[in-house]
Amino acid sequence: MKVAAIQMVSSTDLAANLAHARALLARAAEAGAELAVLPEYFCIMGRVDTDKLQVQEPFGDGPIQRFLSEAAREFRLWLVGGTLPITADGGRVRNSSLAFEPGGACVARYDKIHLFRFDNGVERFDEARVLEHGTTPQMFEMTARDGRLWRIGMSVCYDLRFPELYRDYAARGADLLLVPSAFTQATGLAHWELLLRTRAVENLAFVMAPAQGGLHESGRRTWGHSMLVDPWGQVLAEHAEGEAVVLAELDAARLETCRTQLPALGHRVL
Template structure:
């Protein structure tokens, strides 16, 4: 199955961001991609954290969700819609939700980001818990014979989430992200390849990549990684469709030659 990580440099304007996503999804479909994933916050990179509240949607209905469903139908694609804000039960909070649609435009999965990012090096400060409400449940779904596990950005630092997704084993792990330039430069590639190797899975990592209008700079380096930890395709910065073939035979060969998943004891 040909899969693609779509890289964007999102703005504070939802309409512009959706137009970018539409263009990249069409490009992916034209390349023969069957499953395409957008990055975290593909729909909005606001000037303030609270900007997410203004565009938050009800679960299952809203302009952004309707857009993604329509794009899936139009192109006959499996689409993993990066993340979008979905209203939480707690007032003044939203869930950072990663949803998936099948080629008929039907939503088949929703995962709410479990681990909320916080960082303070004296110059950069982030605290997602100011606006976000954390999820609590790992989510995987089936697509064309593939078991696909969902995660988001900061989740990448918590291997126990991916071990939970491996019961039963996934074939593909998806990590939409908006890693900062600082943390991404240090750890993004390292962590992605580790998750691929330890779980003997393909990894699809669509990221925000570039300097945003709100002044933030994201690391990018959207990529596709095979179960041996080899990077099959990567784009450093800027808008891009990062596509590669995910071959079941590669997964099977790695798991047969080095049956680490069968050797687990904990």
């Protein structure tokens, strides 16, 4: 199955971001991708955290959700809309990742569970000031064009540091783990590839991680390096910085070989 991790450098302009996303999705579809995944906050990277409140939508309808549904239908793709701000209680939003099937229906919603907080004296982030955290892991199933069923576990960015989420997916038979992200330059340089390859190896699953990658209007620089990793920890494809469609073939036979040769998931004791 061919998949596409979409890398963006999103701005504060919603319409411009959707136009860029559409162009990149068109490229993915033309290249033969069956599944395309956009990065975290593909729709807006604000100058301040509260900017995302201006484009929030109730779950089920809104211009961003209509865009995703229409793109999935137009390009006949399984499409995961990185994340977008979905209205929550108390003046906050959920950082939600939505999956759409090629007919345009939303088949899964995952709300980011772990909220990022970081302060190195130069960069400071605290997502809890604006976001309400999710509580529930979420998987969906897709049937590829060759008839093979893929079980897909959803996550977002900072979730990557919490292996128990991915172990839950592995225990439920996940073949592919999604990690749409907007890693900071500092944390990405230190840990991005290390964590992605670790999640792949320990769970014997493919990992697909589309990212924001470049300098944004706020002055923030995101790490990029959108990546696809196989169950043995080998990097199948990667793009460092700037807009890109990162393509790779996910080989189901390779997945089964890794799991048969080293059936570590069946050796768990704790």
